[in-house]
Amino acid sequence: MKILNDGQIKSAVNAFRNAKLRNFWTMLGVIIGVTSFILVVGISEGVKLQVLGQIQHNGSDILTIRPNNIQIGGSSLNSLALLSGINVSGSLSSIDLSRVANTKGVKEAVPLSAMTASINGSGGKYKKGLVIGTTPNFVNLLNQSLSYGNFLRSTGNMDNQVVVGSQAAIDLFNEDVPLGQTVLINNQPFVVKGILNPFPPTPLSSGAEFNKALFISYGNSQQMTNSTVTTYEILALPKDPSQTLQVQKAINSRLLASHGGQNDFRVLNQDQNLASNTSILDLITKLVVGVSAIALLVGGIGIMNVMLVSITERTHEIGIRKALGATNRQILEQFLVESTTLSAIGGIIGIIVAYLIDLILRVFTNIQPSITVTIVILALIISTSIGIIFGSFPAFKAAQKEPIDALRSQ
């Protein structure tokens, strides 16, 4: 096949330059399609990577015991908040904790209780965070380190000490090292004993946002709420990582027995945790990829319409070109190059927009989309082929025009 000559590309660029606004509207469908395609795939991949990173960080053998039908969400900034939101009405208790801890094969068990409380620091009222009651082993279990100070030392004591998440430290006190500062939780003074290093971001996860949380001792949280605090999660670490599944079963049967056979809790290993996080995500991804496919289809039809209008407007030009010796094929190529240029530029703009939104998401939310080169190249190929597919019919029509008829039209 004879390669396109530079004159055809030049004329395509010229035609493009001469109808900027119209071309923009034409490309919009392709832009929206490409942007949503890249973003959705990118977000989905990014979140999966983040969740995997979290698991690697925490250790892959941790078991999570949760009440059924419970949702704990960190903050309003955790985007796609419809998946999260605080809804603590669980059925785990401190008795469950001791049962889990005493199950054979369990090395240690850590409760996480959440309470809604008014929090006041030197930086004013803090609305984003929640107060988590837990035990000293929390940090060891999650391989979490502290940037300053120490984690809580004792389990039951009402020592009124608090360890704050990295983001909470900044929000509460407007300073990096608020050690020894006082924070009021439900008007009870707590002394800041340590500041945690940032946890890996956990977008769309059903866990709490630890970076914005305040950690007090489990005993403290029970005392403050007259033992009505909700334990929304118990983390358990098996002694032998290879025995994780057996331990999971053991905990399950033990809790089932004590709950009177009522299956109102779940014992999840990290794989299941990941699956529950990503299955909804996969569904949404498929859905939105479908929607962006429709956007691309509509964009392609838009390109086809504009090309049809364009060849009608430029019939005279086609006549001149044919009179000067352009073959049908050369006319076809010219208009095909034009429609392909249109959709390819749409695709490039779409990619740029996707990167901009990616940047915005990274700055303002904890989602870190992962836009890979493969996705970008795929998007380029898709948008280019849309131009070729939807441009061929108008280009064919243009090529079939009789020179004398085309020349006569004005």
Next chain:
Amino acid sequence: MALIKLDNVSKIYGFGDATTVALDEVSLVIDKGEFVAVMGPSGSGKSTLMNVIGLLDRPSQGRYVLENKSVSRLRSNQAAKIRRDSIGFIFQSFNLLTKLNVIDNVSLPLAYKGISQSKRYKMASNILDRVGIKSREYFYPSQLSGGQAQCVAIARALVNNPKIIIADEPTGNLDSAGSRLVMELLSEIHAMGNTVIFVTHNPELTRYASRVVYMHDGNIIHDENTAIGRVAPRARKVLYTLPVKSIDDDLAGVSALVKAIEPKASPKKKSKKKKRLARK
């Protein structure tokens, strides 16, 4: 040597009631190196003749031999290639592409031939120099006067070094100065050995031609060789004293018959019918 040979070529447009006969069994032989002026009133088939000779249009009937090759039934791409390589068109309304600058317009036929851009520009530049508007190379058609635009169109027609230049009323949109410029250019091209065929309404312009063909109602009614530099002696006479007696007059009786059969038919229809009957 006959370059162009038309043998009983007819061109009929439309069908049924709307049939128009644009060329009525025209036979014409044009030799290499002739400078032919085609004259005739509007609707006499001059432009159709040009389009058929220029392979923009296919004859409905008859044989057209171009350079000893029958071209009356070519496929569109073959016709395009002959147009590209052997024929240069000059139109009344210049037909430059408004979105391209002068040099791109001129080099367009070369682009369709597949010549590289630098070579194209060089050739186009040379030809623009020859027609005397090299200084306007990067102007756009809208920035040119009519005469200049037609010079660009001539340069474009010449750039492929075609054997035949076909000009359909090249001076129709130009003032007298522009007309002179264009005609001088055409005669220069002719002097270099090219065959030039042009259509004109202006008898004065026949002074450039070596041969004048007069057309009326799709027929060639007169064909004479003239001396270059002199207005064709019959130009005015033939144009302004057209044959009074036409074939339609002969059919007046038929016309009356038609009227009798179809009393309600519109006059326009009748005349068409008359014409059609005449062809039978």
